[in-house]
Amino acid sequence: MTTSTPSAAPCVADRPALSEAVPQTLLLLGASGDLAARLLLPGLGRLVASGAVPDLRLVGSGRDDWDDERWRGRIAGSFATVGAGGPREAEVVRSARYLAADVTAEEDLRRLLAACQGQTVIFFALPPAVTARAAATLARIGLPPGTRLMLEKPFGTDTASARSLNDLLAGLVPEDQVHRIDHFLGKSTVVNILGLRFANRIFEPVLNSAHVACVDIVFDEALGLEGRAGYYDGAGALVDMVQSHLLQVLALMAMDAPPTLDAREVRGRKAQVLRATRVWDGDPVRWSRRARYTAGEVDGRRLPAYADEPGIDPTRGTETLAEVVLAVDTWRWAGVPFRLRSGKALAGRRKEAVITFRQPPRVPTGLTGYEQPDRLRIGFGPDRLGLDVNINGPGDPLEIDQVHLVADFGPGGLPPYGEVLRGAFDGDPTLSVRGDTAEECWRIVAPVLEVWRAGAVPLQEYPAGSHGPADSLLAPAPGEVARY
Numbered sequence: 001m002t003t004s005t006p007s008a009a010p011c012v013a014d015r016p017a018l019s020e021a022v023p024q025t026l027l028l029l030g031a032s033g034d035l036a037a038r039l040l041l042p043g044l045g046r047l048v049a050s051g052a053v054p055d056l057r058l059v060g061s062g063r064d065d066w067d068d069e070r071w072r073g074r075i076a077g078s079f080a081t082v083g084a085g086g087p088r089e090a091e092v093v094r095s096a097r098y099l100a101a102d103v104t105a106e107e108d109l110r111r112l113l114a115a116c117q118g119q120t121v122i123f124f125a126l127p128p129a130v131t132a133r134a135a136a137t138l139a140r141i142g143l144p145p146g147t148r149l150m151l152e153k154p155f156g157t158d159t160a161s162a163r164s165l166n167d168l169l170a171g172l173v174p175e176d177q178v179h180r181i182d183h184f185l186g187k188s189t190v191v192n193i194l195g196l197r198f199a200n201r202i203f204e205p206v207l208n209s210a211h212v213a214c215v216d217i218v219f220d221e222a223l224g225l226e227g228r229a230g231y232y233d234g235a236g237a238l239v240d241m242v243q244s245h246l247l248q249v250l251a252l253m254a255m256d257a258p259p260t261l262d263a264r265e266v267r268g269r270k271a272q273v274l275r276a277t278r279v280w281d282g283d284p285v286r287w288s289r290r291a292r293y294t295a296g297e298v299d300g301r302r303l304p305a306y307a308d309e310p311g312i313d314p315t316r317g318t319e320t321l322a323e324v325v326l327a328v329d330t331w332r333w334a335g336v337p338f339r340l341r342s343g344k345a346l347a348g349r350r351k352e353a354v355i356t357f358r359q360p361p362r363v364p365t366g367l368t369g370y371e372q373p374d375r376l377r378i379g380f381g382p383d384r385l386g387l388d389v390n391i392n393g394p395g396d397p398l399e400i401d402q403v404h405l406v407a408d409f410g411p412g413g414l415p416p417y418g419e420v421l422r423g424a425f426d427g428d429p430t431l432s433v434r435g436d437t438a439e440e441c442w443r444i445v446a447p448v449l450e451v452w453r454a455g456a457v458p459l460q461e462y463p464a465g466s467h468g469p470a471d472s473l474l475a476p477a478p479g480e481v482a483r484y
Ligand code: BG6
Pocket: 221, 223, 240
């Protein structure tokens, strides 16, 4: 096994700061919520520490009746979790303001906008329905020119609601000022897919249906519900992970080379792929799986059954594991299954995109031991590139063994939320989801959601700490991949 670590990985964080000295305000709607504390503020802390937003004011707003002091304590606490405690960060904390408000009410939103200075970014850390109502109110009162909008996932709850939210936003600001967030697009390893594919001669010529048997995009987590019943029970694994993050990864894995990394080019290439993506064979009953965990132990931690978690309505039948097989009907990929899976409370913790190559046309008679095809692996934690290749093992030179070459990706300069926030402050939407793409992603999963709601695909169960249901769509016996 060979391991090497590059000194500098291609990473969007390496770009020079574009926003020097321009006063900016981040208006955070939903400031007292969990997302802000866990992900957004730590990402912001690191971004501020990097010097990329030298003159930032942070205005928080929520329904909770907090004052400035409490808000500042929340920001400082979140910054501290990532070691962001330098003078720049302290200045952001010191000048931060909190205004309790109903973000769907005109008067309250006017008050919030009046508290903003300079270039304003409005972050909607809100449930989709509240985001839509806040956007509708903003459409009535208007926004200062140049305002940028950041919206958390899920963007809408289906194709129709995503479309009507897009229509609302289109009346507010131009599309390239709308930053629909998918934090996977801020993960340096996900961005690295572009470097790996398009800065090497050796992979791209074989990434097509002539050479690839299937592509798996897997995100298995050890984490269970972690107190997120309010959000998760209404979403489930398919919407939480597949409709958003995994389809974004699929788009980067399958798209054609963009001539530049300009937002228009990258997002155009991704959209082309997603428009061509649909459920395998048009048969969501056959090519999807759903399951939820029962009580068990993960990493020495006892988890109750999902259905027994506080705040869960077991009759909703929300899945904690989803699998779906998709086809990308382009010249390059026609006939190659893309198998997507994500689950919670699993033993495996497999987080990777794997390209499995077809077997050689013929392994010469006399060369023995061939069992597995070649695989290219892009790991999202640990962040690494892996290549499984067949070479002769020790001893008999005509006896084949598979070896696993591994190279670690360089760490990104910023955490994913820092990276996507930077895109909004810099006015660069490359790493955000374009409006039409958000609708396409709902269109792709809609047939699956429909058959699940109709009960045509049974909700299976798996013990927490196991590898999930035995009849996984991603677990064909060796050599069986050809059955698709
Ligand atoms: C979030 C999902 O978007 O992504 C979570 O809502 C999931 O359920 C998380 O655990 C995984 O991403 P990361 O970067 O935290 O591993």
